Amino acid sequence: MSLRGKAAIVGAALAGCGEAHGKSAMEITIEAVHGALADAGIALGEVDAIATCQPLDMLSGLTLAQELGLSPKFTMNNRIGGSSFLSHTLWAAMLLELRLADTVLICYGSNQRTASGKLMTSLGLPTYEAPYRPLFPLSSYALAADRHMTQFGTTREQLADVAVATRAWAQKNPEAFLRDPLKREDVIASRLVSDPLRVRDCCLVTDGGGAIVMRRAETAKDHPNPPVYLLGGGEGTTHRDISEMADLTVTGAVQSGQTAMDMAGVRPAEIDVVQLYDAFTINVILFLEDLGFCRKGEGGAFVADGGIAPGGHLPVNTNGGGLSCVHPGMYGIFTLVEAVRQLRGDAGARQIGGAELALAHGNGGVLSSQVTNILGTEATL
Amino acid sequence: MPGVEKGPGPDAVFAAKLAEGTFEIQKCGGCGTHVFHPRVICPACGGADLGWVTPTGRGTVYARTVVRRKPERGGDYNVVLVDLEEGVRMMSRIDGIAHDRIVAGLKVTASVGEGAEGEPAVVFLPEGGAQ
Ligand SMILES: [Zn+2]
Numbered sequence: 001m002s003l004r005g006k007a008a009i010v011g012a013a014l015a016g017c018g019e020a021h022g023k024s025a026m027e028i029t030i031e032a033v034h035g036a037l038a039d040a041g042i043a044l045g046e047v048d049a050i051a052t053c054q055p056l057d058m059l060s061g062l063t064l065a066q067e068l069g070l071s072p073k074f075t076m077n078n079r080i081g082g083s084s085f086l087s088h089t090l091w092a093a094m095l096l097e098l099r100l101a102d103t104v105l106i107c108y109g110s111n112q113r114t115a116s117g118k119l120m121t122s123l124g125l126p127t128y129e130a131p132y133r134p135l136f137p138l139s140s141y142a143l144a145a146d147r148h149m150t151q152f153g154t155t156r157e158q159l160a161d162v163a164v165a166t167r168a169w170a171q172k173n174p175e176a177f178l179r180d181p182l183k184r185e186d187v188i189a190s191r192l193v194s195d196p197l198r199v200r201d202c203c204l205v206t207d208g209g210g211a212i213v214m215r216r217a218e219t220a221k222d223h224p225n226p227p228v229y230l231l232g233g234g235e236g237t238t239h240r241d242i243s244e245m246a247d248l249t250v251t252g253a254v255q256s257g258q259t260a261m262d263m264a265g266v267r268p269a270e271i272d273v274v275q276l277y278d279a280f281t282i283n284v285i286l287f288l289e290d291l292g293f294c295r296k297g298e299g300g301a302f303v304a305d306g307g308i309a310p311g312g313h314l315p316v317n318t319n320g321g322g323l324s325c326v327h328p329g330m331y332g333i334f335t336l337v338e339a340v341r342q343l344r345g346d347a348g349a350r351q352i353g354g355a356e357l358a359l360a361h362g363n364g365g366v367l368s369s370q371v372t373n374i375l376g377t378e379a380t381l
Numbered sequence: 382m383p384g385v386e387k388g389p390g391p392d393a394v395f396a397a398k399l400a401e402g403t404f405e406i407q408k409c410g411g412c413g414t415h416v417f418h419p420r421v422i423c424p425a426c427g428g429a430d431l432g433w434v435t436p437t438g439r440g441t442v443y444a445r446t447v448v449r450r451k452p453e454r455g456g457d458y459n460v461v462l463v464d465l466e467e468g469v470r471m472m473s474r475i476d477g478i479a480h481d482r483i484v485a486g487l488k489v490t491a492s493v494g495e496g497a498e499g500e501p502a503v504v505f506l507p508e509g510g511a512q
Binding site: 127128129130131132133134135139142143144146147150151191192193194195196197242243244248 | 392418443444445446447448449458460462470471472473474484485486495496497498500502
């Protein structure tokens with residue numbers, strides 16, 4: 001038995017992206033939920049399973065049920081970081097296929113920008129890292145970038161080109177937070193925070209929320225918009241703390257990607273559009289390698305000189321990513337919403353012509369959790 | 382429970398040793414694997430026979446970053462991952478060398494120094510002493 005094509009995303013929406021003054025995280029979340037249900041043409045009362053993960057509310061699944069006035073059959077609150085939502089889709093597909101639920105809602109929201117101006121987290125430094133004061137989570141990614149540069153000769157310019165490409169996509173997205181031109185020299189001249197990472201290597205701090213609604217494939221076409229089918233999914237967890245990561249140049253995306261692509265029956269070369277959790281520029285290089293879009297160590301060359309920019313050889317983070325579009329603490333849900341828009345043909349000036357297969361990939365912790373979803377149009381079933 | 386010690390757990394034992402100026406790591410009596418950070422069971426074989434041993438203290442920098450901070454807020458400091466000869470890795474700081482001269486592959490030696498809050502912490506010096 002396979003979950004391939006058994007469930008579909010039938011509704012998707014964003015809310016409060018950028019700055020959502022005077023709104024709480026859960027209020028932004030509920031606005032996204034309202035939008036996704038309207039997009040799907042589904043009444044709130046039809047939702048019988050919910051999933052969320054919020055940084056500061058340990059019991060956010062319960063808060064969500066309460067705010068929606070629902071008594072769901074299943075409340076999923078699994079917390080594996082920003083990748084959680086791409087794991088929620090897999091659990092949703094299982095619940096739907098086993099007919100334990102009929103309509104699954106997955107959502108997120110944060111007001112971190114207007115509430116605090118920085119990453120809001122309930123996490124403290126790990127016991128065996130705290131004495132050395134690494135910036136959380138930035139220094140962990142800086143160590144990974146340093147190692148990749150040492151081991152493979154990845155350059156400062158190649159890291160910068162990830163941010164430049166992402167900004168070029170953001171310029172095509174009216175919803176993106178930062179849309180002014182960004183050149184390689186601008187990235188390299190931006191403030192050094194934790195070597196080798198500079199301010200423009202780092203994701204934004206914004207508000208924002210997103211939500212999707214999933215149903216079984218058999219009823220997925222009874223909605224206003226074309227369904228986006230979940231063709232495959234996989235997870236990989238390798239550690240919690242960066243000091244426990246066996247090889248800083250190889251992430252759990254090797255496992256999550258292979259599992260997802262095996263289930264979907266697709267190869268990387270067949271994917272039309274890619275959404276990667278770009279908390280930092282190094283992430284994109286690591287994930288492109290680990291997901292099989294290029295060989296290990298060649299990610300720097302792959303992204304260089306517009307390789308993943310508009311007109312490049314692979315469209316990556318077409319909304320402008322966490323680096324330039326939106327990053328409210330946990331970005332995973334936004335990879336899914338952008339994949340849905342691309343596969344529906346709703347992506348406006350940034351639309352990838354004829355996009356049928358999309359890959360969405362979430363990262364949690366400090367390269368700790370990796371979750372991959374392969375999504376496709378009806379033509380890919 | 383068979384195989385599991387009474388008394389404080391491995392985190393507390395490690396901290397108590399460190400407070401006395403002693404840096405020790407665990408070694409599995411079952412499979413011989415060295416273990417850091419301190420654990421209840423061996424991640425290589427699952428056995429609970431973890432004893433304490435003194436590492437050689439010799440290690441190699443695996444990755445490094447320098448946290449950039451304004452001088453009036455204390456200035457820059459380095460954060461490194463060091464691979465010990467025993468095959469375990471730990472986060473630490475290298476003293477006695479300019480931050481920009483710390484690179485992967487640098488040979489270093491452990492000692493018990495101070496962490497950010499003055500607490501006992503394992504830190505490293507370049508092999509052969511401060512440069
Ligand atoms: Zn063992």
